[in-house]
Amino acid sequence: MALSWIACMEEIRMTGESCKISVIVPVYNKEAYLRECVDSILSQDYQNMEVILVDDASTDDSGRICDDYGQRDARVKVIHKENGGPTAACVTGMEAAAGDYYMFVDSDDYVEPAMLTGMAAHLTGKPGEIICCNHLLEKQKTTEPVYSTANPGVYQGEELQSQILARLIGQEQKVISLSRCMKLCEKSVFTDNEKYYDYSIRFGDDSNMMYPAFLNSTRVVVMEGALFYHYRYVEGSIIHRYDTGIYESVRKLMRCLSRAAAEKQAPDGTQAVDREYCYLLLYVLKNELRNPDSGYRARIREILGGRENRERLRDTRIVVSGKANRLLYLAARHPGGIWPGIVRGMLKVYDRK
Structure with a gap:
């Protein structure tokens, strides 16, 4: 099932950098990590991209850091908004996005320089595509690789229905993480599903966006290896505290x-x-x-x-x-x-x- 390297290179030659990617970063009080996050995105070897920083009314120095990047790099758009939570920040970013594909990166995480090129290699330019990479869990003293439980490969048609969509929820270990990060998605899987979003959800907001997105997908690629995303385990974040x-x-x-x-x-x-x-x-x-x-x-x-x-x-x-x-x-x-x-x-x- 997995795409061969030759096939990947042919696809990126045909579609590749003709596909503009919008990297959307919702930002709220992450001044300690924000520069590393944005620097890692701007260091991508993929050229046809933009970065949208959505400051969700941060009370620390995050907003000023966003403005600094916006002033010195033409690829960066900065939006300051009233606090509305992570989903509202993502939607605000999508409304400002000019890309054909969306990628979300949390503002306390960072990514590998080859992430966009590696994931864009699997695009065909057709509606409903979702490309999934793997990630590294960055704890204070350890770094652990985390892989999807789905076999690497391309899922379409009946195989997509039975192997991915039927197993997205209702299992202790998800076949594919429902994090909105670590994905490169054709934009319609989000823009066609905004009616399902509840902006007041602060825990489970990723699932609120990604479950309907996957149900709209026509082609899902699970990459082999591809430890492109660094997920930072931050003590005191909402999923690690009462x-x-x-x-x-x-x-x-x-x-x-x-x-x-x-x-x-x-x-x-x-x-x-x-x-x-x-x-x-x-x-x-x-x-x-x-x-x-x-x-x-x-x-x-x-x-x-x-x-x-x-x-x-x-x-x-x-x-x-x-x-x-x-x-x-x-x-x-x-x-x-x-x-x-x-x-x-x-x-x-x-x-x-």
Whole structure:
């Protein structure tokens, strides 16, 4: 399935740099990392590109840094907007974009110089293309390669439906990450799906954009190797700390995913959405167990006491790995007793790893 190197070079010769790429960077309070991020994008060996920096009302020096790049590099557009969250910032960037293809880069991450050229080599210039690379997880002391679980290759037609679209959600390990980063996407997969976006979602905003985008895709390329993207694990970011709004974001996200799955007739749609909700409920419970406030038990009882959540957990079976996760799933399906304290202790050990 994988494209040969000769075929890749022929495609980039035919389409290649005739395809303008808009790299969109939503920015909010990332002054410590922003220069490394933007420098890595501007160092690309792909020429037909633009960079759109969307400052989402940063309160640190990020806005000034954006302006500095905008003044000294003609490829950079800078937009300052009222704070509206990551999805709104991405849409603002898309509205200003002149490219045929969009790529998103988080402002605390950075990319390899060959990223755009390497990914553009797989373009055919047809609507609905999504090219996926892999990434390096950058922790404070370690760097770990992270690969898609899908086999490298080109997915179209029935193979795209069964091997990718039917397995996007509802599994513990995604066949392809639903991060909006690490992708080069033909723009219509986003612009045709803005009706599914909920700007108030702060956790799961990537899935809110990428699930309908993939359901619109006609051709997905999973690259082999291609560790082009450096994802920085930042302590204190929203996915690594307790957040009071995660449960509400999850509920909003599931409404968006359910609507997209139904209207686009996603393969295994209803069942996949139910399974995804159960996995996200486990994440919600983990988040509550990290709550430093003594009222975390009452909050967990409130979440598990709702009829919809009880029935989903009772009637939907999911595969869960890891001792802490399995214990959490078992306890969530049979709420009550002393389990919150036990699992909370296990999570403290897990978080220190």
